[in-house]
Amino acid sequence: MIQELTQSYGHLFENELLEEINQVGTFKELPEGFKLIEIGEYIKSMPLLISGAIKVLREDQDGDELLLYFLERGDTCAMTLSCCLGQTKSEIRAIAELDTKLVMVPIRKMEEWVGKYRTWRNFVFESYHNRLMEMLEAIDSIAFMKMDERLLKYLHDKVKVTSDIMVHTTHQEIAYELHTSRVVISRLLKNLEKLGKIKIHRNKIEVIDRH
Numbered sequence: 317m318i319q320e321l322t323q324s325y326g327h328l329f330e331n332e333l334l335e336e337i338n339q340v341g342t343f344k345e346l347p348e349g350f351k352l353i354e355i356g357e358y359i360k361s362m363p364l365l366i367s368g369a370i371k372v373l374r375e376d377q378d379g380d381e382l383l384l385y386f387l388e389r390g391d392t393c394a395m396t397l398s399c400c401l402g403q404t405k406s407e408i409r410a411i412a413e414l415d416t417k418l419v420m421v422p423i424r425k426m427e428e429w430v431g432k433y434r435t436w437r438n439f440v441f442e443s444y445h446n447r448l449m450e451m452l453e454a455i456d457s458i459a460f461m462k463m464d465e466r467l468l469k470y471l472h473d474k475v476k477v478t479s480d481i482m483v484h485t486t487h488q489e490i491a492y493e494l495h496t497s498r499v500v501i502s503r504l505l506k507n508l509e510k511l512g513k514i515k516i517h518r519n520k521i522e523v524i525d526r527h
Contacts, residue, residue, distance in 0.1 A: 346412040382493070396410075468508060
């Protein structure tokens with residue numbers, strides 16, 4: 317595990333911290349679609365991503381989901397940090413977007429390292445900042461962007477995270493994550509296809525325009 321930790325976090329953390337993470341962390345391999353964190357659960361550890369991607373979602377009172385942001389290699393989740401340090405229940409759902417490798421770090425060590433390692437403290441603060449910016453971007457897209465613009469941004473984000481121009485998903489799954497209806501998504505996808513920005517296949521969408 318230490319080799320993978322060094323590859324993903326060696327540029328961020330000193331060797332002593334990497335060794336501690338290796339000693340107390342729990343290495344996990346998650347298949348695509350695995351639910352890592354559920355809303356309402358107490359979180360006892362936080363993830364450090366080695367490879368793959370995690371999508372973080374919120375849920376409304378009707379059970380509909382809204383995609384907030386993706387976590388990739390070298391990331392952690394600020395919402396998880398908040399819940400861990402405050403010992404409160406999770407407000408988010410985290411699901412593996414791809415087959416994912418990560419290390420789960422226990423709460424007690426997170427708090428200890430904030431005072432012990434400057435690099436860890438900087439990492440925590442930067443993680444808060446990055447996730448806050450991504451959540452503001454999600455809010456802006458809902459408040460100020462038309463649904464077709466949100467849909468195209470969503471597809472671009474998927475391509476960026478997966479490094480695959482084929483987005484393997486259904487119209488219904490997109491509708492859930494963008495908090496709209498399948499009918500709306502299907503209509504907008506057809507419009508984007510007519511504009512030459514995507515090509516629709518069975519259960520997958522080819523993103524042609526990636527700008």
